[in-house]
Amino acid sequence: MEASPEYAVQMHGILKTFGVFTALDRVDLDVKKQTVHAILGENGAGKTTLMNILYGLYQADEGEIFMGGQKVNITNPTEAIKLGIGMVHQHFMLVENFTVTENIILGDEVCSAAGVLDMAKARKEVMDLVEEYGFDVDPDAKIQDITVGMQQRVEILKALYRGAEVLILDEPTAVLTPQEIEKLIEIMHDLISKGKTIIIITHKLKEIMQSADECSIIRRGVYMGTVDVHQTNETELASKMVGRNVNLTVDKTPAHPGETVLAIRDLTVKDERGIEQVRSLNLDIHAGEIVGIAGIDGNGQQELVDAITNIVKAESGSIKINGEEIVNTTPRNTFLHKIATIPSDRHRWGLVLPFSVSENTVLERHADDEFGPGLTLDYGKMREYTTQLIKDFDIRPAGSEDERMSGLSGGNQQKAIIARMVTAAPNLLIAFQPTRGLDVGAIEFVHKTLIAERDRGAAILLISFELDEVMDVSDTIAVIYHGQITGTFAQGTVDENQLGLLMAGGEAK
Amino acid sequence: MFANLILLIGITLMYSTPLIFGALGGVISERSGVTNIGIEGMMVIGAVAAATASYFTGNPWIGFLAAGACGALVALLHAVASVSFAADQTISGVAINMLAPGLALFACRRFFDGAAMTPIAPKLPKILGESGLAGTAFANLNVNVTTVLALVFTVIMWFVLYKTKWGLRVRAVGEHPAAADTLGIDVYKVRYCCVILSGMLAGFGGASMTIAIIAQFTQTAISGHGFIAMAAVIFGKWTPFGAYGACLLFGFTQALVIMLGGGDFVVPSQILSMLPYAMTIIVLILFVGRSVAPKADGVPYVKGSR
Amino acid sequence: MSKLEKFLRGRFAAAVVAVLVGFAISAIVLAAAGYNPIGSFAALFNGAFGRPKYIANVIIKATPILLTGVSVAFAFKTGLFNIGAEGQYILGxxxxxxxxVKLNLPxxxxxxxxxxxxxxxxAALGAFVGWLKAHFGIHEVITSIMCNWIAFYLCNFVVMSDAFHKPNSTSALQVNGSSYTMILGNWKKSPDGKAFLKGIPWLREIVAKTDLNYGFIIAVIVAILISVVLTRTKLGYELRAVGFNRDAARFSGISVERNIVLSMLIAGAISGLAGALTITGISPHTITLLAAMESYGFNGMSVAFIAACSPLGCIPASILFASLIYGGMSVQQVMGAPSDIINIMIGTIVFFTAxxxxxxxxxDMVAKKRKEQESIKVSKDGTPLPEKEV
Structure with missing residues (x-):
């Protein structure tokens, strides 16, 4: 396509390699002015890399960028900002212990003389912006004290403060409630009406259908074309994204719940700052049942898991597994009670990355006599055991027992963790954000494994910030808000809006 | 009794001065996200440079400036390693702590015929001149000019860190370098500046030992002061005034050692000498959990990673 | 890949490059200060290996720093920085x-x-630092340094105390002779031994004229043992898991606190052994009043880093540093250059290993150069140039 003033941004033939890996293979992107343009692709497809190039964080190996028909050369974020590009990253780029105003002016400070900050004037400029766009943000609040939705608005303000005309939003809905998503879409349309252009990066089809005008699809670094959103549907987009027909629903039979496996009573847990994150929480999970916890990040999910796994001490309350109390014991005791956990941050909690795959598979079990008598450790036995797991769970590459764990892809690392947890035949399997950052194939695998474990008779606690995942996989959905379970529903008896309201602290209708 | 109290205050101020400079160096470096264990080595370099330059030029102020410059030069090494090469900042700092005493003694022996200490060098003045308040009960409050300078530097650093755009940027880089980077702030440049500045301050700290408290460089002039200063940074919650207060406390223990050691006290001097070090450990036990380090402290920033 | 490139990507490259740079920087410093670098290095080499006696002394010097090196390397493999080897050595x-002194048994x-x-x-000093880290989260580097000074003054206190002070000297009393660990310790002084050694001059030189002792053999055994513990036992596995990823280790049920204390305890024990072997192995067989740190612990850190924290790698590394330190003394005698140049060299080496x-x-540079040269060659042959790399 020719460079033309009708387009806010055009990227032509963008090639980007990291070592031997080709992240983007001559990708094209043409974004019309005053539209919402979605970039759709799986995790790792190269969407964010493409936008980082537009924002000057990376340099393309080949290719050209045009803005309004003019060729531009963007070598760093400062250039991009000058050209009127603003980017809201998936992981917010906000300094937690700074105020909203400080975050907004950082790098483009309002100063009186000789570099001395003029905070009063800065505050007024921020207030003007807040009023112009009708955002609900307190300029004096610290970032660590405001909600995720507000933090996102601060990010957008940061871009607007710098005069952004083109706004890039990277996975903007990943952490929002359905209501906040609606509000964001409103904001986006308002911005378009004020002359801005928006590019959103996402792998969520529903939001593209709701918010975007056009959608460009990238699959494994290759540009697959652009479609008019008004003339397509979710299934078509999904198959273009993945490259085959995908089943968007999760297949499972009705649950047959048995005995109570996990019984939590009046559990209260404080975080490291001494603030109660879990407050008198009650929860039951039965054998052969998947209980999904719906909620926004930061409502006590982490502390709940930490307490069950005995990573932190609970203030009070009881956690019983098959009638036995395990609260405030040790992580080892949790494991001995056949509780297995797929952690939310696999690199932090789940894996020792510099260890080999086989060293990782025995993290819980290395002390067993199976892996060497007495004090010794038999690497041969560990390898045999791991070879079997690699085969059973299709961990790739095959024969990677001695590879460092850090060399495996995210999906295969997750498979390695799941293999480790499932072979323990747990009574309770906790899956905390089990599909984070995985591609569609790996997500299907994770969901199938959870259901298979349920059918084996395990109790499953699924905690996810993706409401769709909770609604699709769980037999019972429980909403967590402010450290308490504020509603429990059987699958199919509740809709997204009701859950969304509860997640935001409201009453269900 | 009153005279003793004045003496105690005087010695406390005197001995806390090198620590304050070192701690300010630690604050500025760590606030930008670079752990600087090499403060000790930079103080040693400053100590030898100050005494040597003061001896040869006859002007202690030139000695003071030379100390800052040499400390900054050594800090540049640490900056190259920890900012440009994303090296393990602890190892780099330790290497500097090995390199610096070697360099200091080598220079000392080279300039002074193989002696491991410099001759007596001209000292920086006291605030009221050599004989100010002499004969009065307050004679011991006629402190070294470096003691005042340390306070001035503390105020300046507080102002820069919290009231200017550079301070805002330094703090942002230490908390969330990627965020600063996306707003066009050069993380590497900020960190280079802060580390070099920390070396300069540490150099001043060395100088305030060898051309203010004593009048020469010796092998033990700086013995663990840099590390006590680092403990003061933690105790002082990474703020200039906090560090200043913490250093006063450590200076006070040092003063106690001298006061108690001088009298007919039963505790042997070797045991008393342990006091500042033991005190540091006790203070850390009491306070370390309660203060929060800059989030990116000690983490190398690699462009393109989050 | 060329041989040079292959070497640079190998596991020894970092150490060799660091040593070369260390020599280069020292040469520059020497030259700048007006000393002949080549002459100085010749004196260094001669001072370390010129006579059998020198070699024996290098081995004696290598003993404590091999052990403190293994101590630092072991701790580092488990994620801890044992800068306290110095104090542990002193307390040892x-x-x-x-x-x-107090005990006299067979x-x-x-x-x-x-x-x-x-x-x-x-071990006690190491465990204390480990405990402070495990239970209060205090960085081991700062507490270790403080403990070094506390050990330093404790040592001086013992030297000066009534019970142990040797009158009219700056040292404590000698330990009883039954504590000695010299090779052929008593025999070499007996008439028989003297007569025998007279016949073999080189043996006489290394045995009778030095304090050659069993320490180095013990140190090598310790290095091997630690290597086995780290790579072939459950304890080593746990310690390394904690070292690489504390959170994942805790999550999988490994006790992080226990392993941190244990690791520092073992590291401290090794450094303490180094100290004890110095007392039993070499004269004056006692402690003396310390004016400055003796640097056995700090040199051990250099040994560990140049060995990339491999316990077995510490064996050659300790010989290297011992020869530098021992040979370095001749630099001052022969060339008049301050022997502190050795500390500059060692500091530089550690800096570059960091x-x-x-x-x-x-x-990468070698590879790039090679590619450029190859492309030039190709063009001379008349074949088309490969596509320009961007």
Missing amino acids: TTLATIVG MPLQVPIVLASGIIGG LPGVTPMLA
Whole structure:
């Protein structure tokens, strides 16, 4: 396509390699002015890399960028900002212990003389912006004290403060409630009406259908074309994204719940700052049942898991597994009670990355006599055991027992963790954000494994910030808000809006 | 009794001065996200440079400036390693702590015929001149000019860190370098500046030992002061005034050692000498959990990673 | 890949490059200060290996720094920075002296007990630092440095105390002779031994003229043992897991606190053993009033880093540094250059081992140059140039 003033941004033939890996293979992107343009692709497809190039964080190996028909050369974020590009990253780029105003002016400070900050004037400029766009943000609040939705608005303000005309939003809905998503879409349309252009990066089809005008699809670094959103549907987009027909629903039979496996009573847990994150929480999970916890990040999910796994001490309350109390014991005791956990941050909690795959598979079990008598450790036995797991769970590459764990892809690392947890035949399997950052194939695998474990008779606690995942996989959905379970529903008896309201602290209708 | 109290205050101020400079160096470096264990080595370099330059030029102020410059030069090494090469900042700092005493003694022996200490060098003045308040009960409050300078530097650093755009940027880089980077702030440049500045301050700290408290460089002039200063940074919650207060406390223990050691006290001097070090450990036990380090402290920033 | 490039990507490259740079920088410093670098290095080499006696002394010097090196390397492999080897060493010498002076048992009992007291001293200090880290989260580097000074003054206190001070000297009393660990210790002084050694001059030189002792053999055994513990036992596995990823280790049920204390305890024990072996192995067989740190612990860190924290790698590394330190003394005698140049050299070497990116960068440079040359060759042959790399 020719460079033309009708387009806010055009990227032509963008090639980007990291070592031997080709992240983007001559990708094209043409974004019309005053539209919402979605970039759709799986995790790792190269969407964010493409936008980082537009924002000057990376340099393309080949290719050209045009803005309004003019060729531009963007070598760093400062250039991009000058050209009127603003980017809201998936992981917010906000300094937690700074105020909203400080975050907004950082790098483009309002100063009186000789570099001395003029905070009063800065505050007024921020207030003007807040009023112009009708955002609900307190300029004096610290970032660590405001909600995720507000933090996102601060990010957008940061871009607007710098005069952004083109706004890039990277996975903007990943952490929002359905209501906040609606509000964001409103904001986006308002911005378009004020002359801005928006590019959103996402792998969520529903939001593209709701918010975007056009959608460009990238699959494994290759540009697959652009479609008019008004003339397509979710299934078509999904198959273009993945490259085959995908089943968007999760297949499972009705649950047959048995005995109570996990019984939590009046559990209260404080975080490291001494603030109660879990407050008198009650929860039951039965054998052969998947209980999904719906909620926004930061409502006590982490502390709940930490307490069950005995990573932190609970203030009070009881956690019983098959009638036995395990609260405030040790992580080892949790494991001995056949509780297995797929952690939310696999690199932090789940894996020792510099260890080999086989060293990782025995993290819980290395002390067993199976892996060497007495004090010794038999690497041969560990390898045999791991070879079997690699085969059973299709961990790739095959024969990677001695590879460092850090060399495996995210999906295969997750498979390695799941293999480790499932072979323990747990009574309770906790899956905390089990599909984070995985591609569609790996997500299907994770969901199938959870259901298979349920059918084996395990109790499953699924905690996810993706409401769709909770609604699709769980037999019972429980909403967590402010450290308490504020509603429990059987699958199919509740809709997204009701859950969304509860997640935001409201009453269900 | 009153005279003793004045003496105690005087010695406390005197001995806390090198620590304050070192701690300010630690604050500025760590606030930008670079752990600087090499403060000790930079103080040693400053100590030898100050005494040597003061001896040869006859002007202690030139000695003071030379100390800052040499400390900054050594800090540049640490900056190259920890900012440009994303090296393990602890190892780099330790290497500097090995390199610096070697360099200091080598220079000392080279300039002074193989002696491991410099001759007596001209000292920086006291605030009221050599004989100010002499004969009065307050004679011991006629402190070294470096003691005042340390306070001035503390105020300046507080102002820069919290009231200017550079301070805002330094703090942002230490908390969330990627965020600063996306707003066009050069993380590497900020960190280079802060580390070099920390070396300069540490150099001043060395100088305030060898051309203010004593009048020469010796092998033990700086013995663990840099590390006590680092403990003061933690105790002082990474703020200039906090560090200043913490250093006063450590200076006070040092003063106690001298006061108690001088009298007919039963505790042997070797045991008393342990006091500042033991005190540091006790203070850390009491306070370390309660203060929060800059989030990116000690983490190398690699462009393109989050 | 060329041979040079292959070497630069290999596991020894970083150490070799660091040593070369260390020599280069020292040469520059020497030249700038007006000394002949080549002459100085010749004196250094001659001073370390010129006579059998020198070699024996290098081995004697290597003993403590091999052990402190293994101590630092072991701790580092488990994620801890044992900058406290110095203090652990000092406490090892102090306790060994106290016990060696007060106790006088037959040699087969006396030697193990004296060595054990040194080990206990070092282990206690190490465990204390580990405990502070595990339970209060205080960085081990700062507490270790503080403990170094506390050990330093404790040692001086013992030297000056009424019970142990040797009158009219700056040292404590000598340990009893039954604590000695010299090779052929008594025999070499007996008439028989003297007569025998007279016939073999080189043996006489290394045995009779030095304090050659069993220490180095013990140190090598410890290095091997630690290597086995780290790579072939459950304990080593747990310690390394904690070292690499504390959170994942805790999550999988490994006790992080216990392993941190244990790791520092073992590291301290090894450094304490180094101190005890100094007392039993070499004269004056006692502690003396310390004016400055003796640097056995700090040199151990250099040994560990140049060995990339491999316990077995510490063996050659300790010989290298011992020869630098011992040979370095001749530099001052022969050339008049301050022997502190050796500390500059060692500091430089450690500094360069801290830079992870240097050797891969050099390898990339070599590779690039080779490609450029190849493309020139191709064009001379008349074949088309390969597409320009961007």
